[in-house]
Amino acid sequence: MTEQTIASPNAAPDGFWASKRRNEKITKIVVSVLLLIGAVVMMLPIAWMLSTSFKTRTDVFAVPPVWIPSPLHFENYPTAWTLSGMYAGEDWSFLGITFHGITFTTYIVNTLTISVLSCLGATLSSSLVAFAFARLRFPGRGPLFLLCLATMMVPAQVTMIPTFILFKNLGWYDTFYPLIVPAFLGGGAYNIFLMRQFFMSIPYEMDEAAKIDGCSNFGVYWRILLPLCKPALTTVAVFAFVYNWTDYLNPLIYLDSNSKKTLALGLKNFVSLYGQDYHLLMAASLLVSIPIAVIFLVGQRYFIQGIATTGLK
């Protein structure tokens, strides 16, 4: 820029700073209004969902819609809970105990089992693998890490069919194994990448000090680095949990019997059978989504920090 423009703020008349402050104030108001409109647009579908879930079958289709139905039909929730199961005559089991009658509870227990175990697997194994990539020297480290990153480009559908056949031959069809075991094998390239970036940001002196004190490599990983990585671990854990909670394609392929179904499959089934009962569908969908929203609200402080510090470069 030229000399003249550099000098311009100093040469400005007295009104310059006042008008600058006023401009900033106007900008702030405009930004606030835009954000408010945006937030309303983002929340409208949720409000609509909530509103529909408290209506009767006929009120649902009223135009213009009533946003706050009166009375509120809370009974839609228990109705959806039992109806979405539908297999009253079938048994299901958990930890070896057999229960009679498949309901929403069955799907919740199944989904929780898969999600919690996968979440544990992804967090443990991705940090373990990331530790090796971030902290240990071995021949071929660079190429192997690149290869790992490259797998992010591979669509799951390419590996889907052979993997399906592999698991089927292992006798894992219609079990939870195909949905849990892969999580223990590295937790996917994205999680490994995220953890590695986080490890890299921790000073190497920490490891060296611990090693001088007689710590093994595993000790450095377990006792020194992991406790420092809580934001990254929370990020991986939340993503893994949410991914498995909402996953649809994998359970669709691997789970067959009603007693094994997850929430996603149960809900899809519910849609096929009660497609026009939107008040019940919305109640069921809300029940499915609430745990995710709660986990998100509790964990967001950690994992937004986790994304901010690791998920970028």
Add this chain to the structure above:
Amino acid sequence: MTSAERKEAISAFIFLIPFLIWMVFIMGGPILAAFFLSFCKWDILTPIQFVGLDNYKEMFFNDPRFWKSMGNTAYFTILSVLPGLVLSIVVALLMNQKVRGIGIYRTLFYLPSVVGAGVAMAVLWKWIFNADSGLLNYMISLLTGIPMSDCPKWMASEIWSKPALVIMSLWGVGGSMIIYLAGLQGIPTALYEAAEIDGANQWQQFLTVTLPGLSPIMFFQLIISIVGSFQIFTQVDVMTDGLGGPADSTLVMVLYIYQKAFKYYQMGYASALAWVLFIVIMLATWVQFRYSKWVYYEGELRK
């Protein structure tokens, strides 16, 4: 190699065992197996039959549904990725201003992208897109005065079903917004101060400081979201009951692969379709790397 180095390499190998098993049995092996299967005919029950290029010939010259699914996927990708990119940057810029209640706004914008991936939200959007009493047409007629009966029929219309999917995907814009926001906060304030001293106005600062600073993240996000859009499945499967209707207008690649593999048990043909999808994604990624001159890496200046 000294013995200390060898020891370190051995322990690295032990740490990597789970990853290596995954790489061989769940990633690398199946990719090659799918490639082999794509030259075969196989319904799982009867023995595998090698058929050479038949699957590919059938696909390219004899299967209008393949071309339809490619077209639909490309349409959806192009229409959702670019508006998504612009919108998420705009929202991130707004979020980066210091206004009251920014934490709440961040949560509200981000929440839909977290809960939005699964079946539950697909069910919700199916209801929102309902032509006669859905939320979207109600809002359109409220804001524009067009009667609801003249509004688009969305998922019931061959023309509007894909734009409907795009609208739904834009609702999840908060996911990349968070990443851009983190990127914006990582741009050194010194650069803005320097630009201001040089007399740059807000717009010039945006063009010369903000955009170059964000470009590596834009590049990464662009690649990731194109790969993601190519793989849309759950929402379509739930909203169209697995058919990709009306009239195949939402038959996307992954849905077609799923149909061929797990409804018709044509494992060979489905593998060929999956490999074509893979190659298309790799080509799209390669093109982006090829034309990535616009990406600005701060590190390069230090050389």
